[in-house]
Every structure is written in C-alpha cells, then in structure tokens.
Amino acid sequence: MHPHHPDTTSPLRHGRRILTQMVAVAALAFALVAGSVAAAPASITTSAAASAPTARSAADTCPAxxxxxxxxxxxxxxxxxxxxxxxxxxxxxxxxxxxxxxxLMVSCTRSCVRTKTKTVKRYKYKTVVRKGKKVKVRTGKPKSVKVTVPxxxxxxxxxxxxxxxxxxxxxxxxxxxxxxKCKTSGDSAAGSPVKVTMLDGSYALLDFGAFQRQAPISGTLTGLIPGGYKLNQDNQINLTRGNLTLGRTNVFIDDDCHGGQVSAAIRTGTPTNVNLDPTRQSISTLTAAGGVTATAYTKIQLPLELRNDDDGCDQPYITTGFTEFTQTFFLKGKIGKGTGLAKLTLTSPPDPLDVQACLSPGSPTSPCNNSALIIPLPIIVSTNLLVSIKVG
Known part of the structure; x- marks a missing residue:
C-alpha cells in the first residue's frame, strides 16, 4: 500500500465515518424536534411560560x-x-x-435565622416586703450561662x-x-428525616416531536422536615441529597440490521444520573389538605451508546462520555385515601429540555472528551413518578 494513501479500512477511519453518520442522524432529529417545538400547541407553550414565574416565586419562598x-x-x-x-x-x-x-416568608435557600451563642449573667431573686410593698431583690452571686440569640x-x-x-x-x-442555609442532620430535635423512594412504574416521557420514549426512573432522595413533622399542618421538606438514575432507553430505532431486524442506533447510556443541584435548595411541601408540591433543581449526566453502523448489529455498542446540563422540575400530586404516603403519584408538566448529546467514544463515567462532537438536541420532557415517602 502506498504510504501517501490512507488506509480506508482502519478502525480510526471507520470510527470517524460512523460518528459522521451519527451526527447526521442527530441533526435530522434536531430539525424534527425544533419544528415540533416551534409548532407546539399554544396551550403548552403559552401556559408553561405564563405559569413558570408564579411557580418559581411560590417555590423559592419558604417559612422562616x-x-x-x-x-x-x-x-x-x-x-x-x-x-x-x-x-x-x-x-x-x-x-x-x-x-x-x-x-414570615423568606428565600428557601437561606430560610433559617442565623444565631450565635453568648454568655450572660443570671441572678437568683427572692421576694421581700419593704415599706409594705413586695419587691424582688438579687441573692447570691450571678451564674454565667450560655444562651443562643438571633x-x-x-x-x-x-x-x-x-x-x-x-x-x-x-x-x-x-x-x-x-x-x-438550614443545617440538616438526622437529629430528631432539629427535624424529621425523610426518604423519598421511586417505585416501579416511574418514568420520564421524552417527546422528540416525531416520536416519544418512556425512560424508567429509579433511586432515592433524602431530606429533612425542619422542626419535625406536624400533624394537620403544612410540612416543608428540604431535599438535601440522593441520586436518581434513568434506565437504558432506546432513542433512535431503525430496521437496518439483518434485513429488517429492529434495533436502536442510539440509546441512553449507563449510568444516566439525575442528581440534585447542590447550589440550590430543592423544596417539597406536604399540605394539611393532602396536596404535595415539589421543586427539584437537578443536574443530569447523560452518556450515550451508539451502534457501530450496520456492521455493529451483533457487536457491543460504542459508549460515549457524559454531558452535564441542568433542569428544574415542578411536580405536584395528592395523597390518596388508603395508600397515604406509601404510594402516591407526582407529575410534572411538559417542559423544553436542551439536551447536550456527546458523540465521542469514551467512558460513560467521564465527561465528554471532544467538545466538537457535542450537539444540542432539544426535546420536551414530562414526568410521571410513583413514590413512597417515609418520615422519621
């Protein structure tokens, strides 16, 4: 083979060809989705835009x-x-x-009054009669005590x-x-610990315009009810940590393998993590009337798995590094009779999500290693979660 002629059968050359095809597929999807978002019914686009400021305003204020x-x-x-x-x-x-x-309503991110400890002198008093009147007088030496003051x-x-x-x-x-920011701990004196578990049947609905996919969701979140759980009152849950995962989901499907066998050309990778954003305070409220509202600020880490063109039908998928982007979910539901907090449904309305998709081969637990192969892929996402809430 001539040294100046590239080897068109080399793995690198073949990989570039596959990635070029993947970019073309994703670009086509981008065009389809962009068109569907632009042509979305007014009831979805206008209502979401109109209600967002009100929802954010209510969600970002909590009782001090x-x-x-x-x-x-x-x-x-x-x-x-x-x-x-x-x-x-x-x-x-x-x-x-x-x-x-x-x-008193304040920002949810800083809703606890700052306090400090100082030493004060405390005296003992006794009541005596002077000139026919009862008066209190100090007795003994003062005692130094530490008190907490705002x-x-x-x-x-x-x-x-x-x-x-x-x-x-x-x-x-x-x-x-x-x-x-409120200090969170498992100490029952400071509050009641809360655990939120995703039950089987929880999913995110991914709407690409031309088609939809259901991505299963699993995992747990933990938090604290400041001051402890109160019966027949509204209870605020400060969600502090946890991890949700998105199950492997076929995104682009075709029948190019073996003359008609249906398989995924692109699917979500493992693990796809949905973590709480540590820079913002996610809040959930259990109302005295039995309603449940939640605002979850999340960071999503999404790797992909790519089929290696038609030659990869029987081969392992190519994994990519993950991309990270943020999304805020506004969820609501109602506690049902008979099931209580053991099983309730929380839903969030359709909302645009600007997904950043990495098409560069890499480890799914490492960031995407080639920014030139990160493409935007807008979709509309909503959620339907079956959850169990355990207090204490």
Missing part, C-alpha cells in the same frame, strides 16, 4: 425557621390589615385597621404602619433577622 429549645419553629411577623368590626349595640359594621400575625442587622425597608384609620407605607430603618 428559628432554633428554640433545640427545635426549629416557624417565625411570625406582625402586620396591619383592614377588617370589618361590629359596632357595639348595633347591627352595623365599620371598617377598621387591626393587627394580625402571619408566617443575629440581627439594621436595614432600610418599606413597611406598613397605622395612621388613624388608614394603612400607609413608609420607608424606615428596622431591625431584621439575618439568615443562613
């Missing part, structure tokens, strides 16, 4: 918690509101300004105040709590 007597409890704030009060001795009502209390800061903010029979807004300097 403060540590008291070794237990996290909700923080309440006072505010003014209008109410109608009955005029004494008549059947008439008048509009009045009244004071009320409500839970950390405050002075901020200028808009607050509501009462002026006569009106509520007005004014800007003033106030003393406010400072916040930090």
């Amino acid at each position: 918690q403060i540590l008291k007597s070794g237990k996290l409890t909700d923080v309440y704030e006072s505010y003014y509101k209008y109410a109608y009060k009955k005029i004494k001795g008549t059947k008439k009502y008048r509009k009045a300004v009244v004071k009320a209390k409500r839970k 950390v405050y800061k002075s901020v200028k903010k808009t607050v509501t105040v009462k002026k006569g029979n009106r509520i007005v807004k004014v800007k003033k300097k106030v003393k406010a709590y400072t916040y930090e």
Whole structure:
C-alpha cells in the first residue's frame, strides 16, 4: 500500500465515518424536534411560560425557621390589615385597621435565622416586703450561662404602619433577622428525616416531536422536615441529597440490521444520573389538605451508546462520555385515601429540555472528551413518578 494513501479500512477511519453518520442522524432529529417545538400547541407553550414565574416565586419562598429549645419553629411577623368590626349595640359594621400575625416568608435557600451563642449573667431573686410593698431583690452571686440569640442587622425597608384609620407605607430603618442555609442532620430535635423512594412504574416521557420514549426512573432522595413533622399542618421538606438514575432507553430505532431486524442506533447510556443541584435548595411541601408540591433543581449526566453502523448489529455498542446540563422540575400530586404516603403519584408538566448529546467514544463515567462532537438536541420532557415517602 502506498504510504501517501490512507488506509480506508482502519478502525480510526471507520470510527470517524460512523460518528459522521451519527451526527447526521442527530441533526435530522434536531430539525424534527425544533419544528415540533416551534409548532407546539399554544396551550403548552403559552401556559408553561405564563405559569413558570408564579411557580418559581411560590417555590423559592419558604417559612422562616428559628432554633428554640433545640427545635426549629416557624417565625411570625406582625402586620396591619383592614377588617370589618361590629359596632357595639348595633347591627352595623365599620371598617377598621387591626393587627394580625402571619408566617414570615423568606428565600428557601437561606430560610433559617442565623444565631450565635453568648454568655450572660443570671441572678437568683427572692421576694421581700419593704415599706409594705413586695419587691424582688438579687441573692447570691450571678451564674454565667450560655444562651443562643438571633443575629440581627439594621436595614432600610418599606413597611406598613397605622395612621388613624388608614394603612400607609413608609420607608424606615428596622431591625431584621439575618439568615443562613438550614443545617440538616438526622437529629430528631432539629427535624424529621425523610426518604423519598421511586417505585416501579416511574418514568420520564421524552417527546422528540416525531416520536416519544418512556425512560424508567429509579433511586432515592433524602431530606429533612425542619422542626419535625406536624400533624394537620403544612410540612416543608428540604431535599438535601440522593441520586436518581434513568434506565437504558432506546432513542433512535431503525430496521437496518439483518434485513429488517429492529434495533436502536442510539440509546441512553449507563449510568444516566439525575442528581440534585447542590447550589440550590430543592423544596417539597406536604399540605394539611393532602396536596404535595415539589421543586427539584437537578443536574443530569447523560452518556450515550451508539451502534457501530450496520456492521455493529451483533457487536457491543460504542459508549460515549457524559454531558452535564441542568433542569428544574415542578411536580405536584395528592395523597390518596388508603395508600397515604406509601404510594402516591407526582407529575410534572411538559417542559423544553436542551439536551447536550456527546458523540465521542469514551467512558460513560467521564465527561465528554471532544467538545466538537457535542450537539444540542432539544426535546420536551414530562414526568410521571410513583413514590413512597417515609418520615422519621
């Protein structure tokens, strides 16, 4: 063979040809999906866009918690509101300004009041009678004790105040709590540990426009209910760790093998991990009315498995390195009668997902080693999860 003529039968040359074909297949899929997303019904695109800010706003605020007597409890704030009060001795009502209390809502990522420990002197007192009056006087030496106190800061903010029979807004300097990320542990005094397990039948629906695939989901998530589980009240679950895996799923299927045998040209690799994003706080809420809502911020690590063209029909698939991208899932469900938390369904609505697909051969547990062979592959994803929630 002439030294200046490349060996067209070499494995490297053959591999490049296969990858070129895979890029062409993926590019075709990209065009199909992009068209389907552009032509998606208005009920999907507009409703998802309209509801997202509201869902995010509700999901990103949680009741503030403060540590008291070794237990996290909700923080309440006072505010003014209008109410109608009955005029004494008549059947008439008048509009009045009244004071009320409500839970203080803050960012879920930093929802615990920052505290510090300081030493104070405590005295013992006794009651004595002086000049015919009972008074308390100190006895003995003071005792030094350590107490936990909140950390405050002075901020200028808009607050509501009462002026006569009106509520007005004014800007003033106030003393406010400072916040930090809630400390999570298995200590029942700090909260109730929670374990969420995916049951058989859980899946993600991947909509490529021209076709759909169901990808099975398994794994567990763990978290904590700050302050402990409360009966007949809303309970917030701070999800802290865990790992979900996506089962191997055929993506592009053809009948090119052995004159009509159906097989996958591209399928998802193993392991495909769906991890909680450690930089954001994923929150789930069990409502007193039996509803369940959850916001899960995830990082997805996706490797692929590629069939080695028509020659690879009976050969092992080529594995690729993984690509990593983020996705936020907004889930909701309702606790059913008879099953309770042992088995409930959580679903998330269809939402665009910008998948980054690696077509470069490599280890599925290592990042993609060739950025030039990473292509975008937009799909629409929704989930249907069967879960078991164990508290304590």
